[in-house]
Amino acid sequence: xxxxxxxxxxxxxxxxxxxxxxxYKVERISLGDILREExxxxxxxxxxxxxxxxxxxxxxxxxxQEVIGKKIDTNGFILDGFPRxxxxxxxxxxxxxxxxxxxxxxxxxxxxxxxxxxxxxGRQICPKCSKLYHVVNMxxxxxxxxxxxxxxxxxxxxxxxxxxxxxxxxFMNQTHSVxxxxxxxxxxxxxxxxxxxxxxxxxxxxxxx
Ligand code: AMP
Numbered sequence: 001x002x003x004x005x006x007x008x009x010x011x012x013x014x015x016x017x018x019x020x021x022x023x024y025k026v027e028r029i030s031l032g033d034i035l036r037e038e039x040x041x042x043x044x045x046x047x048x049x050x051x052x053x054x055x056x057x058x059x060x061x062x063x064x065q066e067v068i069g070k071k072i073d074t075n076g077f078i079l080d081g082f083p084r085x086x087x088x089x090x091x092x093x094x095x096x097x098x099x100x101x102x103x104x105x106x107x108x109x110x111x112x113x114x115x116x117x118x119x120x121x122g123r124q125i126c127p128k129c130s131k132l133y134h135v136v137n138m139x140x141x142x143x144x145x146x147x148x149x150x151x152x153x154x155x156x157x158x159x160x161x162x163x164x165x166x167x168x169x170x171f172m173n174q175t176h177s178v179x180x181x182x183x184x185x186x187x188x189x190x191x192x193x194x195x196x197x198x199x200x201x202x203x204x205x206x207x208x209x
Contacts, residue, residue: 001026001208002101004079004092006178007109008171009164010116011193012121012200014132016109017080021060024208026076033080033130034067035059036156040127056158056166058174062085068092074099084175089182106182107204109193113168122165124153138197 005013011092014030021028035053038046045063052059068082072095077115083089096102122135126146133153139148158167182188191203 001076001078002096002104002180003077003208004083004103004106005081006083006106006175006182007193008111008113008116008175009109009167010118010120011109012119013080013109014130015197016107016200016204017078018132019073019197020078020204023201023205024076024078026078027073028078028080029068029071029073029082029132030080031064031067031082031084034071038163052119053158054163056163057170059083061085061091064088065091069095072099074101083178086177086181089178103187105189105208106178106185107185108179108182108188109200110190111193115194116168116182117164120159121127121161123156123159125156126151128153129181 003020005017006183007013014032017030017051019027035049039050040046045066049059049063053125064082066087068091070176081091083092086156092103119134119137122137124133124140125131126149126152128131129146131146131148132138135145140153144153145151146153157163179190189204189207191200193200195203
């Protein structure tokens with residue numbers, strides 16, 4: 001099962017990626033998590049990408065290519081946050097061709113801005129295992145503490161209102177065209193992601209089988 005999840009910030013990509021990974025027993029590749037970890041560890045790559053992430057804009061393709069090329073596994077994957085431009089979609093096709101495999105489906109999690117912003121405004125993340133929470137919709141068992149690993153939850157720096165607005169703009173201007181790309185490739189599956197996370201998951205798995 002080779003899947004890419006496409007969606008605006010707050011569409012539920014991370015949540016669905018975690019659920020689908022467990023269900024299909026494949027690897028989750030979250031570009032955002034990988035880049036955040038690099039930034040946290042202050043690696044040379046991390047120091048470069050941090051500036052882009054803080055502004056809510058996309059990191060350069062040469063960096064993304066370096067990261068993604070090493071991560072793609074031929075035993076199946078759920079891509080979360082990649083591809084985000086047509087060039088990245090072409091990059092993915094080339095990598096998969098070289099590995100003798102291909103993408104099965106690109107799932108577009110369609111959501112309106114109002115729903116997405118309300119989800120992001122209460123979002124918390126575990127800095128250690130990347131599990132996502134929401135103070136109202138998906139709270140941890142103990143306030144502020146990760147259910148999985150006991151770490152203190154944090155709010156992502158780029159979930160602040162101004163940066164969220166910028167990330168939406170980037171999605172509309174640079175990423176939305178990827179939806180048309182996969183429509184033409186006959187790989188697109190569009191899902192109403194404004195629904196509850198379990199309903200979204202059910203719809204996806206019903207279609208994927
Ligand atoms: P995410 O966690 O998917 O919302 O990604 C957080 C940030 O990481 C984005 O706002 C970008 O700065 C960077 N990023 C993640 N994925 C990509 C990508 N495919 N191309 C470029 N930058 C990315």
